[in-house]
Amino acid sequence: MDINLGDSSFMLICTAFVFLMTPGLAFFYGGMVRRKNILNTIMSSFFVCGLASVLWVLIGYSLSFGKDTYGIIGGLNYVGFMGVGAEPNAVYATTIPHALFAAFQMMFAIITPALITGALVDRMKFSALFIFITIWSIFVYYPLAHMVWGDGGLIKALGAVDFAGGNVVHISSGISALVACIMLGRRRGYGKMSYTPHNIPFVFLGATLLWFGWFGFNAGSALGSGALAVHSFLTTNTSAATAMLSWMLIEKIKEGKPTMLGAITGAIVGLVAITPGAGFVPIWASIIIGAIVSPICFYFVSVIKPKFGYDDALDAFGCHGVGGIWGAIATGIFTQKSINPAAQWNGLIFGEFNLFWAQIVSVVITIAFAGISTFIIIKIMKHFMDIRVTSAEEADGLDMSEHNESAYPSFTGLD
Secondary structure, three states, rough: OOHHHHHHHHHHHHHHHHHHHHHHHHHHHOOOOOHHHHHHHHHHHHHHHHHHHHHHHHHHHHHOOOHHHHHHEEEOOHHOOOOOOOOOOOOOOOOOOOHHHHHEEEEEEEHHHHHHHOOOOOOOHHHHHHHHHHHHHHHHHHHHHHHHHHOOOHHHHEEEEEEEEOHHHHHHHHHEEEEEEHHHHHOOOEEEEOOOOOOOHHHHHHHHHHEEEEEEEHHHHOOOOOOOHHHHHHHHHHHHHHHHHHHHHHHHHHOOOOOOHHHHHHHHHHHHHHHOOOOOOOOHHHHHHHHHHHHHHHHHHHHHHHHOOOOOOOHHHHHHHHHHEEEEEEEHHHHHOOOOOOOOOOHHOOOOOOOHHHHHHHHHHHHEEEHHHHHHHHHHHHHOOEEEOOOOHHHHHHHHHHHHOOOOOOOOOOO
């Protein structure tokens, strides 16, 4: 196996693109909270860049892509990146250095737990969040990454496909966010007072950085600079664009006016939905996937969440969980083997049922595994520590109570 310099250069750039998504997520989430909580919200994404990187080098990559153990978890053969070097890997990366493949996957391990924090803003102790992200990465993300992408993984063996992280990234984080926010409890005054974004331009900045980084996220998952990467790039952009227009149309019909926040949300859910199928579905199908995901997510955010009363503060479940589920199912509907021979079967629309069923099973496994594991983690943590700030600290804002900082020192309001 020889290293392809074109593929390697492309993957280095894509790896940097995906890293940028987490700071982008920090702005995206930060702009949606109140002024007194923006630093805590940004920090909740940013610290993961450090924590998840170190964990990945020490044990994460090995547990995700090491020698298979019962289809659930990898072995310890790559602990500390032992044996992960300049030579290609016969299983995962045949034209780029093994270490580059591991670095690319590291960026997924960074942003995934950061996505969960959007459901927990305004009320979770930072120390508790740090511990939760650590445990969740080890007991949820690494096993799921192995099951879906690892050699011998349980979900992979079913024939299910996940091009860039529909199950591994979005469904796992979305379902975990839902469970965690319910167990953490609602924000102070939730349902009685308005929680409005304090800086929509920040949200826009974060969303555009996410959209930009998503090209590396999805196109990079081709692991080379060939036609499949180009195809994934186009399906990614097309789904995001269509979903944005779809969300704007929904708002125009229901509210009479489209909003900036709605357009941003539409683009993001379009990116989420195409992630599992970006390298498997035709470009025309990405228009359908993007058009349909917006009304589905809009319904969950505007109807289901108020009806059941759970405080998914920034709609991590409503966007990533629900959008990821639709994306995984849609992959089972529209996949064409001619686009990517990694798929064993064509999708439902082309007359084959096997892949569609495998996708459904993979979604059920992911929901159950992430949901039950998160419940156990939070339950154990609650037994040993307080995971939520006091009512007084919540009223003061987590920027001061958790970090002794203020993003806007001249501001003296109560939001």
